[in-house]
Amino acid sequence: xxxxxxxxxxxxxxxxxxxxxxxxxxxxxxxxxxxxxxxxxxxxxxxxxxxxxxxxxxxxxxxxxxxxxxxxxxxxxxxxxxxxxxxxxxxxxxxxxxxxxxxxxxxxxxxxxxxxxxxxxxxxxxxxxxxxxxxxxxxxxxxxxxxxxxxxxxxxxxxxxxxxxxxxxxxxxxxxxxxxxxxxxxxxxxxxxxxxxxxxxxxxxxxxxxxxxx
Numbered sequence: 001x002x003x004x005x006x007x008x009x010x011x012x013x014x015x016x017x018x019x020x021x022x023x024x025x026x027x028x029x030x031x032x033x034x035x036x037x038x039x040x041x042x043x044x045x046x047x048x049x050x051x052x053x054x055x056x057x058x059x060x061x062x063x064x065x066x067x068x069x070x071x072x073x074x075x076x077x078x079x080x081x082x083x084x085x086x087x088x089x090x091x092x093x094x095x096x097x098x099x100x101x102x103x104x105x106x107x108x109x110x111x112x113x114x115x116x117x118x119x120x121x122x123x124x125x126x127x128x129x130x131x132x133x134x135x136x137x138x139x140x141x142x143x144x145x146x147x148x149x150x151x152x153x154x155x156x157x158x159x160x161x162x163x164x165x166x167x168x169x170x171x172x173x174x175x176x177x178x179x180x181x182x183x184x185x186x187x188x189x190x191x192x193x194x195x196x197x198x199x200x201x202x203x204x205x206x207x208x209x210x211x212x213x214x
Contacts (some may be wrong), residue, residue: 004204005178006031008080010070011194013186019076020083022181025197027087030204034084035113035178036077038104039096041067042103047121048099054117061189071191072073092136098127105131116140136176178208 005185006026012019026034045063048054058066072080077093084091094113101112101124112128114121116138128135182194195203 002174002207003033003176004031004207005033005035005176006200007035007178007180008072008193009037009180009190009194010072011180011182011186011188011190012062012072013183013188014069014071014185016076018183018186019072019080021183022092023080023083023089025183025200026181029087029181029197029201030208031089031179031181031200033090033092034080036072036091036093037070037079037096038072038074038093038100039067040099041071043099044096048117051117068190069095074103077104081107095124095128098123101127101131109133111136114138179203 006022006029007020008019008026009071012022023034040065044067048063054063079137082092092111092113093100093104093109094115095104096115096118104112109135111132113136114124114128118124119137119139126136179200180190180194181200182188182191182196184196186197
């Protein structure tokens with residue numbers, strides 16, 4: 001079964017009520033899971049300050065300013081988790097610093113996402129591995145780097161998921177697909193690569209139809 005994840009990201013625009021609305025929309029669209037992002041804007045800006053790809057994507061906006069606009073405050077998490085649970089949605093979170101992992105361990109985060117920009121950041125990978133929790137990792141193609149699809153020691157293929165920043169359908173064997181969700185009436189830096197409820201719902205319906213046809 002393909003798990004369908006609705007990425008909340010910073011599309012709440014700094015409003016807890018909007019974050020609740022996004023969770024409501026994820027449930028209405030038929031998602032299985034919502035994913036949050038846990039980071040401190042200053043620490044994240046410092047960690048990424050020498051990454052030319054990140055700086056290019058920021059378009060000249062200071063990283064600390066950008067991340068302050070997409071920040072999900074730590075004191076929201078318990079409320080967000082409770083709201084997701086009321087919809088019978090699972091949840092997990094992206095982490096960007098070992099201290100993010102420390103915080104989320106205190107509230108029982110069931111698994112962790114490591115973004116493509118941190119895919120080679122051993123401090124974060126080590127912190128997550130030490131929790132013993134499952135890891136979801138994005139992998140970004142890089143010049144000169146060949147990424148092989150891994151096998152286990154018995155030769156079985158490790159399944160791959162898909163992080164979709166647009167109207168993309170997953171491969172039928174993908175164990176997970178992630179779509180960024182946004183509200184129609186809230187403009188945010190993440191909105192450009194996110195889907196509205198009206199856009200996401202038919203994609204999810206199609207995925208579930210494929211599942212039934214297997």
